[in-house]
Amino acid sequence: MTILRSTFDPRSDAAAANRTAMLERLAELDDLLETFNGGGGEKYVARHRKRGKLLPRERIALLLDRDSPFLELQPFMAHHTDFSTGASLVSGIGVVEGVVCFVSANDPTIRGGASNPFSLRKALRGHEICVANRLPLISLVESGGADLPTQAEAFVPGGATFRNLSRLSSLGIPTISLVFGNSTAGGAYVPGMSDYTVFVEGRAKVFLGGPPLVKMATGEDSGDEELGGAEMHAKVSGLADYLAADEQDALRIGRDIVRSLNWRRLGPGPTLPPDEPLHDPEDLVAIASADPKVPFDTREVLGRILDGSRYDEFKPLYGTSLSTGWGAIHGHPVGVLANLQGILFSEEAQKAAQFIQLANQKDVPLVFLHNTTGFMVGKDYEQGGIIKDGAKMINAVSNSKVPHLGVIIGGSYGAANYAMSGRGYDPRFLFSWPNAQSSVMGPAQLAGVLSIVARQAAEGRGQAYDEEFDKNMRSMVEAQIEGEQTALANSGRGYDDGIIDPRDTRTVLGLALGVVHNNVVEGAEGFGVFRM
Known part of the structure; x- marks a missing residue:
């Protein structure tokens, strides 16, 4: 297999300008994340702590195995909206008792953890990830239910959350709810639809209607505990499977539940040597051009994320603005489709369609590195069949069954975004670099x-x-x-699974590949009609 050589000079003026621009973007994102980690603000965090409660990320940290990674997803969801603090939900993938799980935690310091339309969008994305990758779902619950001022937008999609919990259970994918506080109205169905429930004594309150609503609806006077308290549900209603003494005890019980699942991954583990790349990943902050109109060599990126910088390029002399080939990331074999010069022509589309079929034949996941301005237009190209050739590539992407992982490292415009398995084509995971741009056209x-x-x-x-x-x-x-079209704007809409530091690309893709192999990895046995 060919070793990718590098001609990149990290000391050049262009590299210095690129590095400065990328580091500035990363600093802006870090500042935003710091704000998000502060939840609803000092006042509400202080009130929460005064009640002796942990913050959502603290709960997650105690739940996960010591020193194990947590791949937080969609932290910028709802940015530039009225719900800009991560959509009142912290979610991601981590390891509990050696089992890769999806973890979702309400942030009760933000409007009491109430679910708004963006919270639901984020939660539903989590369910998609659980189904596709066969991940147990652990919900750390403390929510006042629906955000009532936005109920018109939240009501209908909100019902899908309960349907999905039922479907996960029917697929044999465990669902576990640890309830730390209020779980009211529709939110009561999260533990209600879960396979396992743990309630914190004296803290958890789960009811369809709280005392004020019950009074208005029936005239009945009742207190929180008798209506929906943890002890009542453990002793009377049976909704609580376990009664925890405090938050730490609930997290301990949650870990015990996962330990007893007898859970096994169905896909293979790494099968190739996970050698470090030969070229310094630190260079990745300086490779992407500060000016999006200036192209850069995506092979330089591949040389810093593939194991041992090894890359067996497929059809290197044909359709040269798209590189296709075989490599591995953290020991997992992958097929790569990487835009080189931005524009996709008929040759690139034909090559990609064939390559995607080969990856499905070999049951090998595909990694898409986006940096494309779109398919070529013009009289000669239209007459030459650019539409039907582009359709071949989109057909192959649409019907491919192997996992798709994507990283937008530059631009991703128009139908080329679709052909490169953009968000609308259900990639298992899609991440963006801070410089990423995506829209219908420039x-x-x-x-x-x-x-x-x-x-x-x-x-x-x-x-x-x-x-x-x-x-x-x-x-x-x-x-x-x-x-x-910015990375932050698109991430705020939920069009990716997060913006990552370019230097973390190999690590993030390695984690994602480990996740997708929790399920069976099998290619498609047939594709749609390829227009010839």
Whole structure:
């Protein structure tokens, strides 16, 4: 297998400019994460601690095996909305008693842990991950139910959370709820639909309607404990399987439950030597261009994430703006599709379709490294069949059954985002670098298209075109798209599973590959009709 050589000079002026730009972006993200980790603010955190309670990330840390990693997912969900603090939910993947689990924790310092539309979007993504990768789900519950001011947007998708818990159980995937405080109204169904429940004595309160609602609905006077307290549910209703003395005891019991699951992964473990890359991963903060219009060599990225920098490139002389080939990450064999020069032509699409079929034939996961401006357009390319060739690649991606892992390391625009297994194509995991950009097309192109359409409409009406209006419109649209296409904006919408430090790419992909192999990894036995 070929060893990837590097021509990258980390001491060059371009590398220095790239490094500075990337580190500035990372510093901004770190500041945001620090804010998010503060929950609902000092006042509410202090009130929570005064009650003797742990914060969500503290609960997660005590639940997980000592010194094991936690891959937090979608921490920027709901950024630039009224629910900008991680959507009131901390979620991710960690190891409990040697078992890889998905862990979700309400943040009760933010509106009492109430679920808003973005919380639900984040929770439902977690359920998708559990089903696809066969991960036990552990819910650390303390929530006041639905965020009532946004109930119109939360009510319908909220029901899917309970359906999903039932479906996980029917698939034999364990669901465990550890209840630390309120779990009211619809939130009561989280423990209600779980396979195992642990309630903290004197703290957990689980009821469909609290005392005020019961009073309004029935005229009945009742207290929290008799209506939905932990001891009542342990002794009377039977909703609580275990009664914990305190939070630490609940987390201990949760670990005991996982230990007794007799859980086994179905996929193979690493099968190849997990040698470190030959080239320094520190360089990854300096490889991606500070100017998105300046291309960079994605093979330099591969040389810093693949085991031993080994890469067996497939069809290297054909369709040269897309590199396809075989390698491994942390001992797991992978097929790679990496954009090199940005544009996808017919040759690249044909090569990709064949390569994806081969990966499915070999039952090998695929890693997509996005840096593409889209499929090529123009008279010659349309006549040459760019649509039907692009359709071949999208067909192959759509019907591929092996796990897809993606990292947007630059741009990911238009239908090329789809062809590279973007979010709409259900990759098992999709991450972004801080410099990532993704939208229908670039800001200048989109503004230009709108300008041409408006100009033609004016000419069709026999009117003079207002050039000042055109200038202002272009400027406004470009500014809008610039803001909407950033990694942070897309991550806030839930269009990826998180923004990662480029230097962590190999580690994150290695963790993700370990996760997908909890389930059987099998390729597709057939594809749709390839238009020839």
